[in-house]
Amino acid sequence: MITVDRVSKTRSRTRILHDVTFEARPGRVTGFLGPNGAGKTSTLRILLGLDRPESGAALICGRPYRKLDRPLTTIGALLDGSGAHRARTARAHLRWVAASNGLPDSRADEVLEIVGLTGDARKRAGRFSLGMSRRLGLATALLGDPEVLVLDEPVNGLDPVGIRWMREFLRNSAAQGRTVLLSSHLMSELAEIADDVIVIDKGRIVARGSLAEVTGDHRTLEDAFFALTATEAVRPW
Amino acid sequence: MVSRVRAELRKLLGLPTARVGLVLGTLTAPAIVLLNAPYTRRAIAAGTLTDTSDLGLRDLGVGLIGPMVLGVIAVSSEYTSTSQHAPGARQLTATLTAVPDRLRLLVAKTAALVLVVAAQAAVAATATLGLTQVLHGDHVPVPAPARVAGAILYWTLTALLAYAITLITRNGIVPLTLLVINSTVVSVSYLLTKITDLASYLPDIVGAQMFIRDADFPVEIAPLTAGLVMTAWVAVLLAIGAVLFQRRDA
Numbered sequence: 001m002i003t004v005d006r007v008s009k010t011r012s013r014t015r016i017l018h019d020v021t022f023e024a025r026p027g028r029v030t031g032f033l034g035p036n037g038a039g040k041t042s043t044l045r046i047l048l049g050l051d052r053p054e055s056g057a058a059l060i061c062g063r064p065y066r067k068l069d070r071p072l073t074t075i076g077a078l079l080d081g082s083g084a085h086r087a088r089t090a091r092a093h094l095r096w097v098a099a100s101n102g103l104p105d106s107r108a109d110e111v112l113e114i115v116g117l118t119g120d121a122r123k124r125a126g127r128f129s130l131g132m133s134r135r136l137g138l139a140t141a142l143l144g145d146p147e148v149l150v151l152d153e154p155v156n157g158l159d160p161v162g163i164r165w166m167r168e169f170l171r172n173s174a175a176q177g178r179t180v181l182l183s184s185h186l187m188s189e190l191a192e193i194a195d196d197v198i199v200i201d202k203g204r205i206v207a208r209g210s211l212a213e214v215t216g217d218h219r220t221l222e223d224a225f226f227a228l229t230a231t232e233a234v235r236p237w
Numbered sequence: 238m239v240s241r242v243r244a245e246l247r248k249l250l251g252l253p254t255a256r257v258g259l260v261l262g263t264l265t266a267p268a269i270v271l272l273n274a275p276y277t278r279r280a281i282a283a284g285t286l287t288d289t290s291d292l293g294l295r296d297l298g299v300g301l302i303g304p305m306v307l308g309v310i311a312v313s314s315e316y317t318s319t320s321q322h323a324p325g326a327r328q329l330t331a332t333l334t335a336v337p338d339r340l341r342l343l344v345a346k347t348a349a350l351v352l353v354v355a356a357q358a359a360v361a362a363t364a365t366l367g368l369t370q371v372l373h374g375d376h377v378p379v380p381a382p383a384r385v386a387g388a389i390l391y392w393t394l395t396a397l398l399a400y401a402i403t404l405i406t407r408n409g410i411v412p413l414t415l416l417v418i419n420s421t422v423v424s425v426s427y428l429l430t431k432i433t434d435l436a437s438y439l440p441d442i443v444g445a446q447m448f449i450r451d452a453d454f455p456v457e458i459a460p461l462t463a464g465l466v467m468t469a470w471v472a473v474l475l476a477i478g479a480v481l482f483q484r485r486d487a
Binding site: 032034066071082085086087095099102126129133 | 241243244252254314319321322324326330332333336337487
């Protein structure tokens with residue numbers, strides 16, 4: 001369960017988040033949708049305790065991230081990049097992360113197998129392709145077998161096989177009762193996978209509800225999105 | 238706590254740069270003793286080197302590059318970009334999502350660094366002083382244990398100094414360059430002692446007085462006082478670094 005309650009944040013004197021409020025519930029995939037720069041990553045970074053909100057609170061299972069003991073057993077996060085130092089092998093990266101949360105070394109090989117990187121365990125992270133980095137990042141998120149997953153643009157850089165794999169993985173995770181929150185600017189992708197949708201634009205939540213509720217009378221989620229954000233689907237050139 | 242320290246030890250020792258620092262720092266001083274042996278023997282025989290009580294201890298200085306590299310890399314590795322695909326992505330994200338309590342994280346990181354550097358200093362000091370005894374034993378007194386302990390402390394505090402500065406700068410290149418140049422090519426802090434006696438209290442200068450006796454220090458400071466002054470420097474910089482680390486967005 002994720003609760004974000006009236007979170008605001010100012011950066012370089014510009015308010016980038018205005019009273020952002022939403023929930024992500026167990027057993028459901030919640031899509032966090034918005035154009036680039038709308039505040040998705042900023043919100044997720046506050047949720048993960050990386051950045052501080054100016055006001056408001058973001059809670060995971062009722063507690064702020066910074067108060068979680070052995071957080072990886074509660075929540076797994078996938079942000080930009082894999083989080084692995086270039087010079088480290090995939091396995092060495094996973095092992096230190098596992099050790100920090102008191103998890104056994106054997107978990108490293110288990111999660112590598114889940115994400116299909118067993119054959120690359122001894123390869124340095126700096127030599128990974130974008131898609132492999134995402135998989136390694138996901139493997140890191142899965143180390144503690146957490147009940148909550150938070151993913152920032154998880155399909156970015158994945159090939160079609162990878163996208164399909166990620167979609168099924170996240171759907172299965174939700175089916176097993178996990179809370180899955182993922183951000184994306186890809187509306188058709190989100191429409192395929194999300195049960196609930198939160199739409200953010202210019203730092204404000206403009207819609208939230210089930211996929212059907214947010215789509216409303218519009219033909220697609222994309223149409224609903226453009227209506228909600230009042231952005232004309234103009235040609236960018 | 239133990240698991241966090243273990244994770245930080247693995248992180249540090251798993252970095253190729255840290256291993257270079259470990260090897261360089263451990264082997265340079267004994268190597269210098271070996272290389273200088275013919276010259277030292279001649280100097281002793283010719284009577285130009287009369288006070289030999291600092292021999293060996295003084296050679297330890299060149300190994301300081303090890304603790305400097307280790308101290309810097311322990312922090313800077315968190316801030317280097319992890320891949321060209323995601324220039325803003327850094328290991329720090331993985332670190333803080335695994336250990337979100339920043340104070341606990343810093344305690345574990347500091348403990349790991351102290352363990353590694355103290356062990357390195359003990360090995361380097363034993364090798365350097367042992368070799369000095371083997372080569373020039375008839376002329377060089379066995380150094381008092383307190384002086385050896387002072388040298389090990391100096392190495393550890395030097396690593397912590399580098400670590401604290403990097404915590405403030407969040408980038409390893411500037412502190413490492415300055416520290417290495419200052420300890421090898423031109424010692425800015427030593428030159429400053431020629432201008433003002435106050436410079437004798439700069440951390441690298443004052444710290445050396447914990448275990449070196451006869452150098453031309455403009456102000457003589459007792460070993461215990463020297464240790465306390467250097468520790469105070471490190472404590473202040475560490476405190477500033479810790480407060481910034483606590484407050485800044487990752």
